[in-house]
Amino acid sequence: MHTKALGTSSLQVPRISFGAWAIGGWYWGGADDATSIEALTAGLDEGLSAIDTAPVYGFGHSEKIIGQALRGRRDEALVMTKAGLRWDDEEGEFFFKTADVDGKVRSIYRNLRPASLRHEVEASLRRLNIEHIDLLQIHWPDPSTPIAESIGALFDMRSQGLLREIGVSNFSTEQMDAAREALGGVPLASCQPKYNLLQRESETEILAYGIEHEIGTLVYSPLEQGLLSGKVTGARKLPADDQRNKHPNFQSARRSRINQVLSQEVQPIAEAHGASVAQTVLAWTALQAGVTSVLSGIRSKEQARENAAAARVELKQAELISIDQAFRALLAEFAAKGGKQRGLGGLLRRMLKR
Numbered sequence: 001m002h003t004k005a006l007g008t009s010s011l012q013v014p015r016i017s018f019g020a021w022a023i024g025g026w027y028w029g030g031a032d033d034a035t036s037i038e039a040l041t042a043g044l045d046e047g048l049s050a051i052d053t054a055p056v057y058g059f060g061h062s063e064k065i066i067g068q069a070l071r072g073r074r075d076e077a078l079v080m081t082k083a084g085l086r087w088d089d090e091e092g093e094f095f096f097k098t099a100d101v102d103g104k105v106r107s108i109y110r111n112l113r114p115a116s117l118r119h120e121v122e123a124s125l126r127r128l129n130i131e132h133i134d135l136l137q138i139h140w141p142d143p144s145t146p147i148a149e150s151i152g153a154l155f156d157m158r159s160q161g162l163l164r165e166i167g168v169s170n171f172s173t174e175q176m177d178a179a180r181e182a183l184g185g186v187p188l189a190s191c192q193p194k195y196n197l198l199q200r201e202s203e204t205e206i207l208a209y210g211i212e213h214e215i216g217t218l219v220y221s222p223l224e225q226g227l228l229s230g231k232v233t234g235a236r237k238l239p240a241d242d243q244r245n246k247h248p249n250f251q252s253a254r255r256s257r258i259n260q261v262l263s264q265e266v267q268p269i270a271e272a273h274g275a276s277v278a279q280t281v282l283a284w285t286a287l288q289a290g291v292t293s294v295l296s297g298i299r300s301k302e303q304a305r306e307n308a309a310a311a312r313v314e315l316k317q318a319e320l321i322s323i324d325q326a327f328r329a330l331l332a333e334f335a336a337k338g339g340k341q342r343g344l345g346g347l348l349r350r351m352l353k354r
């Protein structure tokens with residue numbers, strides 16, 4: 001797969017990267033490990049050569065599974081993990097409560113203190129069973145720790161060879177200014193915003209900032225957690241512990257309107273390219289200004305093959321515009337009905353205002 005430089009860092013990332021949240025199981029109604037390893041293996045075979053994960057994804061489980069899948073294939077993959085969300089310690093700022101796949105309640109704390117970051121990086125290296133992390137991203141800002149202190153700790157670990165490059169996720173432009181200043185001559189490799197046809201806020205701020213300052217952007221939830229594949233029909237029931245059940249866009253009225261727009265506006269374009277709706281939406285996202293790589297969440301080898309092939313779908317300008325306009329109209333319709341965007345997107349906006 002064609003690769004691009006991640007900002008001005010030493011890393012080259014594919015147009016589509018493997019998103020490994022769901023294979024951790026938590027939030028997504030569980031995951032089957034053998035299926036997850038097949039998915040990662042198929043992804044590597046098809047050029048999904050960058051894998052995005054985090055310690056909190058399944059409370060270490062996603063990283064462990066990646067470690068298993070990479071046995072004998074470490075050189076083929078960039079491992080991009082994160083730090084800053086602790087479930088095993090109560091230091092830092094309380095973030096949210098959740099239940100793991102066994103129903104056990106977990107309290108998540110934001111903690112970017114230097115000692116905690118080192119503890120996390122060392123634990124990630126053990127779980128992933130690798131010598132260094134290619135990209136270490138701060139998962140979420142922690143207002144209780146000065147950004148310069150956290151960046152200083154990552155800088156030291158970079159000098160010691162534990163990680164190659166440093167990135168951030170869910171940061172505002174002001175927080176990225178502070179991170180860049182603390183890094184001095186070392187580039188801030190990347191930022192990681194949520195971005196898809198239904199979540200456009202990052203276009204004017206984060207993606208524009210990435211272009212201006214040559215910072216790579218790894219955009220997440222491109223299929224709005226699967227909804228923009230067109231396969232989450234009204235008839236599809238998610239398992240009771242799949243937390244997408246609480247997502248506002250998964251509620252039946254919105255789900256049905258989103259699927260109508262996909263079938264009326266995206267399906268004909270997909271057919272013209274011999275592609276699926278999911279591939280067309282992923283291709284649209286990858287082709288937007290300022291997007292370096294699309295983090296595509298994948299649970300099976302079939303999804304790995306399908307989503308990797310989206311990198312070869314070259315949409316024409318008129319097609320990009322018509323998809324854009326259809327979804328802008330849908331968002332205006334949702335806004336007119338007064339529905340506030342909630343869930344993690346709303347949470348993110350509230351946090352960034354702090």
Ligand SMILES: NC(=O)c1ccc[n+]([C@@H]2O[C@H](COP(=O)([O-])OP(=O)(O)OC[C@H]3O[C@@H](n4cnc5c(N)ncnc54)[C@H](OP(=O)(O)O)[C@@H]3O)[C@@H](O)[C@H]2O)c1
Pocket residue numbers: 018019020021022052053139169170192219220221222223224225226227229231278279295296297298299303306307
């Ligand atoms: N930095 C952050 O705070 C943050 C937050 C969220 C995500 N991320 C990263 O971004 C990645 C992607 O985001 P995401 O996982 O939230 O959402 P996503 O990529 O929009 O959706 C992933 C889900 O869509 C479904 N899917 C994938 N391919 C499909 C296909 N071809 N056809 C039909 N359904 C398909 C799968 O679920 P089903 O098969 O169960 O429907 C899959 O788990 C994550 O894995 C993670 O690495 C980062």
